[in-house]
Amino acid sequence: MGKSIMIxxxxxxxxxxxxxxxxxxxxxxxxxxxxxxxxxxxxxxxxLFMGCESDTIYNFCDVxxxxxxxxxxxxxxxxxxxxxxxxxxxxxxxxxxNLNNSTVPxxxxxxxxxxxxSVDVLKSPSSYDLTKFSDEEISDFIKKAKETYDFIIFxxxxxxxxxxxxxxxxxxxIFVITLHSAASIRSxxxxxxxxxxxxxxxxxxxxxxxxxxxxGISRGLNLGIVDIIERSxxxxxxxxxxxxxxRDYQELGKTAYDVxxxxxxxxxxDIVGRVLESNIILSRKxxxxxxxxxxxxxxxxxTNRI
Ligand SMILES: Nc1ncnc2c1ncn2[C@@H]1O[C@H](COP(=O)(O)OP(=O)(O)OP(=O)(O)O)[C@@H](O)[C@H]1O
Ligand SMILES: [Mg+2]
Numbered sequence: 001m002g003k004s005i006m007i008x009x010x011x012x013x014x015x016x017x018x019x020x021x022x023x024x025x026x027x028x029x030x031x032x033x034x035x036x037x038x039x040x041x042x043x044x045x046x047x048l049f050m051g052c053e054s055d056t057i058y059n060f061c062d063v064x065x066x067x068x069x070x071x072x073x074x075x076x077x078x079x080x081x082x083x084x085x086x087x088x089x090x091x092x093x094x095x096x097x098n099l100n101n102s103t104v105p106x107x108x109x110x111x112x113x114x115x116x117x118s119v120d121v122l123k124s125p126s127s128y129d130l131t132k133f134s135d136e137e138i139s140d141f142i143k144k145a146k147e148t149y150d151f152i153i154f155x156x157x158x159x160x161x162x163x164x165x166x167x168x169x170x171x172x173x174i175f176v177i178t179l180h181s182a183a184s185i186r187s188x189x190x191x192x193x194x195x196x197x198x199x200x201x202x203x204x205x206x207x208x209x210x211x212x213x214x215x216g217i218s219r220g221l222n223l224g225i226v227d228i229i230e231r232s233x234x235x236x237x238x239x240x241x242x243x244x245x246x247r248d249y250q251e252l253g254k255t256a257y258d259v260x261x262x263x264x265x266x267x268x269x270d271i272v273g274r275v276l277e278s279n280i281i282l283s284r285k286x287x288x289x290x291x292x293x294x295x296x297x298x299x300x301x302x303t304n305r306i
Pocket of ligand 1: 012015043158210211212240243246248250
């Protein structure tokens with residue numbers, strides 16, 4: 001039976017879609033069968049971020065309404081890398097080479113590893129009236145999807161939407177995304193409160209700090225990781241450092257798993273590993289954390305640590 005993950009935040013532009021796409025592929029390269037669902041009707045971007053605009057006519061609503069089966073509504077995003085071919089040069093390679101040199105990984109010093117993956121994508125409708133979906137319909141949809149997929153990821157629009165409560169209730173995990181800023185962290189705490197009023201709390205709700213900025217901590221501009229972990233009402237499941245390469249590649253429809261540098265994908269790999277219940281400690285030494293600290297180790301019983 002699969003697991004479903006809702007990716008949400010009250011604030012917009014905090015990296016929900018970026019994280020949804022990269023986690024989906026992270027699970028897929030670990031050989032899990034993955035479905036990613038774009039439910040952001042007004043500004044869905046999954047297809048752009050994955051470089052796979054499709055002419056599929058069906059969307060998420062059509063499946064819920066029973067017009068079509070999930071397997072007939074999805075389109076498949078495969079990595080450009082084909083393990084059976086010798087010369088794997090992607091179509092976007094020229095564009096990548098044209099990027100400002102400072103943002104392109106130095107290939108000679110990077111791992112030559114490229115990863116093969118396949119992810120099913122269910123697109124968002126261009127407009128909808130989601131109020132018509134009942135709690136039962138959302139629950140049935142998730143149950144059905146879990147029969148086929150190991151992981152189902154819902155990339156949500158920011159804030160609440162008509163079936164927010166049902167989705168939160170019926171998914172296995174809710175990942176609340178925050179930027180590394182006091183205002184965004186406060187907004188996540190409000191989200192946690194709101195979710196707990198609806199019965200979603202404990203292990204189910206996790207925090208991901210996106211655009212984490214270690215230099216800002218050293219300069220006294222941003223809250224330290226230890227402070228966030230200890231003050232947060234939501235258990236942390238991972239962080240993703242701010243990295244302009246991630247944004248630049250995304251503009252070309254490339255994810256952290258489509259480029260040769262491992263630097264971009266290690267944060268997503270860590271989160272995937274933690275969902276799969278491995279012991280994965282913070283891979284870097286941040287201010288206030290010594291390499292032998294046990295943050296993110298499962299044995300820690302402390303409420304704010306995994
Ligand atoms: N760790 C990161 N480092 C640098 N840029 C990032 C990072 N994460 C996301 N971005 C950039 O931030 C922008 C917003 O990201 P994204 O679209 O994923 O946010 P969102 O929360 O899905 O937005 P919306 O609320 O509109 O759906 C994008 O340009 C993306 O490339
Ligand atoms: Mg988005």
